[in-house]
Amino acid sequence: MNSILDDKRYLKFVERYSGDLPRFAVEVLGADMLSVQQLELLTHVQVSRSRVSVASGHSTGKTFSISAIVLWHLICFPNSITLITANDLAQIKNTVFKEIATRVERIARSNYAWIYPHIEVLASSMVRIKGHEKNWFVASKTAQAKNANKIAGFHARWLMIIADEASSIADEVFKTLYGALSEEHNRMLMTSQPTRNAGEFWRTHNEISINQNGDWIPLVFSSFDSPWASDEFLRQAYSEYDDDERAVRLLGVFPQDSSKVMMSLADANSMYSRGRIIKDDEPYGWVLLADIASGEGLRDKSACIIARVIGYGNIGDDARRAEIVVIPILTNTIRSNVFADYLTEAADSYPGITYVVDAGGLGVNVCQDLEDKNVLCHRVWWGAPCFKTESKKRYLNLRAQAMHQAARAAKEGRLSVLCTEYQRVMLSQSSRIPKAFADSGKIKVPPKGSCEWEGLASPDLWDAVCFAFLENVQYIVSENDYANSVKNSVFKVF
Secondary structure (H helix, E strand, O other): OOOHHHOHHHHHHHHHHOOOHHHHHHHOOOOOOOOHHHHHHHHHHOOOOOEEEEEEOOOOOHHHHHHHHHHHHHHHOOOOEEEEEEOOHHHHHHOHHHHHHHHHHHHHOOOOHHHHHHEEEEOOOEEEEOOOOOOOEEEEEEOOHHHHHHHOOOOOOOEEEEEEOHHHOOHHHHHHHHHHOOOOOOEEEEEEOOOOOOHHHHHHOOOOEHHHOOOEEEEEEOHHHOOOOOHHHHHHHHHHOOHHHHHHHHHOOOOOHHHHEOOOHHHHHHOOOOOOOOOOOOOOEEEEEEEOOOOOOOOOOEEEEEEEEEOOEOOOOOEOEEEEEEEEEEEOOOOHHHHHHHHHHHOOOOOOOEEEEEOOOOHHHHHHHHHHOOOOEEEEOOOOOOOOHHHHHHEOOHHHHHHHHHHHHHHOOOEEEOOOOOHHHHHHHHOOOEOEEOHHHOEEOOOOOOHHHOOOOOOHHHHHHHHOOOOOOOOOEOOOOOHHHHOOOOOOOO
16 A cells, blocks of 8 residues: 555645644544634644643543544644553543544545545554554553653654643653653643642643743633533532532632642531431431551551431432431550450440441451341441442542542531530541542542641541441431430440
8 A cells, every 4th residue: 555645635635634623623523513612722732832731621522622633633744743641541542542543434434535544543542654653653651750761752843742631640751741842843732620739730721821921821621611511411510519529620620729628627616516417207327337446555546436327319308417426436445356346335225227347457357246246237448449430430439439428518517416525536637638639530538648638647536427428338217216315325435
């Protein structure tokens, strides 16, 4: 097969489309329409030596836009190199490269079908022009600081670098990428949800944007301005998200400083002032919530909480409510090998109570001991992924899901503490839980001991409270009303 450069039609094709990326997207790739946001992006990218950074909410047509840019740069510029990089290449393969393959097949059915035989799409997330495989291609590389040297060495007259989910990419990687942009027509595009107020992606919208006499054109794409985001999706997302999530995931706006913690001290104090939030005649259930430590005098403590719970949702009438009735145990003196006995004694007065127990570390032994006593025990694995599809998209793991939902319940008046034992500990822990956004905008709780915790020790008591808001924790509706007889009782205080 002859080179695409030998086809007389190719020169006219380049003349028509190399300077008109939006036209390429419509006429060559078959886009039915371009949104105002997509048109703005493509128009800025097509300029020689462009530097464009897009902070985007959900459903703004980003995947098609990137695929259009990739194929435009590949086909319209001979011997061009396009590098796509991200922390999570699996996500890129499942979205952008899937869309690229779809659009290449569309070219085969278009008026430009003569181009199709010259394009080779590989399973390894690489696209290249046949006959020019070594110097005319699209490649993908993982963007990790420890492997930054692996993305060095890409140089060409026509070079395009695309950094997806750029907010999560380390600054060391960007230093390497910038080093490749050494020739006149080199372009670079960053796209991401604006998940943190630091890093190179943040700088492109602030310190080094054209608004600060820098090189970067900062674009902000709101889901509310996108024809691809349905009214139903927007209503549902807006009702479920908190203010920080709405900013990052819908408005494409960087989070505020207040988003560094799950909730404020004022919100934590409100848990102690609202009193009963579950009526005696409502179909609530009892839960025992237990976080397990070693019991050898270390900093970590074991906590046991008895609570009423009702509801299974996150919003609306069925949103989960919880009343912390009593905290019988908060100690580092009970060894884990006898802890199950203390838990069953604490739960003895509560009909149909459900045990929700930390199964990490020594906690798994406590769970086994409880099960040997024929106790139905819900094991908690903090680091496990969420079960519900929507939660998987929203949270890094169950820890983030439970802690975020507990904080939200406190803010919305759905979490009440009816006892005063360990109030100072509860307030200190619950108001200092750090919150951050991981790749793709998922909420996460930073690792314990990281700088975000600001010296806070393991929040054992608040961990136990949050167990009540785990998405898959169920309860048995209580048949008898023990509310008046037990709400002020204390089993044993250590």
